[in-house]
Amino acid sequence: MREEKAKKEEKEKRKSVDIRKIKEEETLREVMIKIKLERIDIQEEITVEALLDSRATRLVISSEFAQKQGFKLKI
Numbered sequence: 001m002r003e004e005k006a007k008k009e010e011k012e013k014r015k016s017v018d019i020r021k022i023k024e025e026e027t028l029r030e031v032m033i034k035i036k037l038e039r040i041d042i043q044e045e046i047t048v049e050a051l052l053d054s055r056a057t058r059l060v061i062s063s064e065f066a067q068k069q070g071f072k073l074k075i
Contacts, residue, residue, distance in 0.1 A: 030051055030052075030053075031051070031052040032049050032050065032051055032052070033049070033050055033052050034047055034048070034049055034050075035047070035048060035049075035050045036048075037069070037071075039069075039070060039071060041072075046069065
């Protein structure tokens with residue numbers, strides 16, 4: 001009888017872990033915002049959607065996107 005109770009408790013414990021995993025997956029993990037980028041050499045600006053990353057330690061832009069938009073890149 002104790003074994004049966006222990007098995008039942010273990011099964012319930014696994015269920016609660018699975019529910020937490022599902023809830024974590026449903027949590028919003030990214031925020032998209034609209035920003036304006038300006039090329040100061042020709043005073044032209046564009047509005048784009050950008051990913052806001054709260055764990056980022058620096059600013060990042062796709063080099064392909066920057067080149068298509070005419071930004072000069074320093075490598």
